[in-house]
Amino acid sequence: MLPILQETGGLQHNLTPKLTRSGGLNFEVMDTYKDAVYRAALTVTGNFADAEDIMQEVFLQYYRSHPDFESPSHEKAWLLRCTINAARNLLRSAWQRKRVDLDLTELPAAEDADAASSEVLAAVLHLPERYRTAIYLYYYENCSVKEIAHITGRTEAAVGQHLSRGRMKLRKLLGGDKV
Amino acid sequence: MSLKRRIQQAYDPIHAPEDAIERLKRELYQSDIHEGEDAEFELYDVEEASSRPGILKYLVYIAAVLALCVGVGMFWNAMQANRNELHPLSAVSPDGSPVPSDGIPTPPDLESETVNPGQPYIEEWTEGTVPNIVNYHYEYAKKIIEQAGYAVELRYEQNDEVQASSVIRTEPAAGDFAPEGTKVIVYVSQGDSAADE
Numbered sequence: 001m002l003p004i005l006q007e008t009g010g011l012q013h014n015l016t017p018k019l020t021r022s023g024g025l026n027f028e029v030m031d032t033y034k035d036a037v038y039r040a041a042l043t044v045t046g047n048f049a050d051a052e053d054i055m056q057e058v059f060l061q062y063y064r065s066h067p068d069f070e071s072p073s074h075e076k077a078w079l080l081r082c083t084i085n086a087a088r089n090l091l092r093s094a095w096q097r098k099r100v101d102l103d104l105t106e107l108p109a110a111e112d113a114d115a116a117s118s119e120v121l122a123a124v125l126h127l128p129e130r131y132r133t134a135i136y137l138y139y140y141e142n143c144s145v146k147e148i149a150h151i152t153g154r155t156e157a158a159v160g161q162h163l164s165r166g167r168m169k170l171r172k173l174l175g176g177d178k179v
Numbered sequence: 180m181s182l183k184r185r186i187q188q189a190y191d192p193i194h195a196p197e198d199a200i201e202r203l204k205r206e207l208y209q210s211d212i213h214e215g216e217d218a219e220f221e222l223y224d225v226e227e228a229s230s231r232p233g234i235l236k237y238l239v240y241i242a243a244v245l246a247l248c249v250g251v252g253m254f255w256n257a258m259q260a261n262r263n264e265l266h267p268l269s270a271v272s273p274d275g276s277p278v279p280s281d282g283i284p285t286p287p288d289l290e291s292e293t294v295n296p297g298q299p300y301i302e303e304w305t306e307g308t309v310p311n312i313v314n315y316h317y318e319y320a321k322k323i324i325e326q327a328g329y330a331v332e333l334r335y336e337q338n339d340e341v342q343a344s345s346v347i348r349t350e351p352a353a354g355d356f357a358p359e360g361t362k363v364i365v366y367v368s369q370g371d372s373a374a375d376e
Binding site for chain 1: 182187188189190199202204207
């Protein structure tokens with residue numbers, strides 16, 4: 001089983017219908033993937049408000065376009081791909097380029113986790129976008145290099161390079177810890 | 180501790196804000212989305228993200244179609260102008276109908292109809308030379324000569340080979356070079372003198 005499938009829980013065997021039997025919307029997909037989409041958006045944008053906007057945009061797109069998937073892994077990959085591309089579009093906008101960098105004191109990790117975790121998250125978000133996206137998908141979403149290449153639209157060689165350089169930069173940012 | 184474990188510990192406390200999720204669910208309920216209703220959303224494909232905005236793409240399509248129409252119109256006008264310029268005497272036959280390319284047009288019957296004021300037809304003509312109007316009806320031939328830029332003088336003589344009212348020959352002869360304004364003497368047949376007797 002692909003690593004990405006291990007995260008899908010109850011969706012491993014049956015694809016989630018977009019509508020319930022009564023015709024209402026089925027929000028199981030949103031409840032299952034909301035955190036993954038939000039974290040991916042936060043990783044790319046480095047901003048909580050933007051991540052929230054991206055998450056809403058992606059789920060609106062999901063429920064309005066009714067895409068069909070062969071498997072849950074495709075469904076999650078589609079959501080991550082949409083999220084990352086929408087976040088990249090936001091980063092490319094002229095308004096976004098004029099914004100200041102993320103205030104790392106706003107990170108929620110500082111409230112619920114220890115200082116070390118917060119430091120790691122801050123270091124990841126300080127990486128260039130292509131590096132931190134690859135690092136997030138590889139280490140947190142357990143995606144393979146091939147899956148990351150599909151989601152991000154880059155070649156596997158480029159993804160491998162981004163992972164390698166991202167690890168080197170993380171090592172420097174975390175003060176020479178062995179990573 | 181491995182990097183993977185540290186990253187997982189860093190990301191685990193991050194959750195999607197519940198109030199945003201609830202707002203989104205309410206919005207989806209109110210928007211009344213149903214199965215099969217395709218939205219006008221653009222998929223955020225990688226190629227799409229790097230391409231031009233949608234409105235600009237449609238403007239480019241419209242401009243291309245307009246440019247094509249203008250091009251076709253200009254080409255058509257150029258073809259018409261070129262045709263008139265190269266063949267000033269080859270537009271239509273005296274009666275306005277298409278003229279067969281393999282024969283001399285039938286002269287008009289002077290008793291029943293007049294020569295059409297439209298441009299006379301002649302198959303081959305090089306500018307600066309006297310047109311070949313032998314065997315043409317003299318009125319028709321006269322128009323051709325005048326349109327070619329020459330003055331016309333008609334002279335009549337009897338001829339048993341050429342039909343009456345048709346041109347026997349010209350001076351200068353057909354195909355000879357002659358400056359514009361030159362008087363071309365057109366000899367018109369009066370028919371067979373023996374038949375008259």
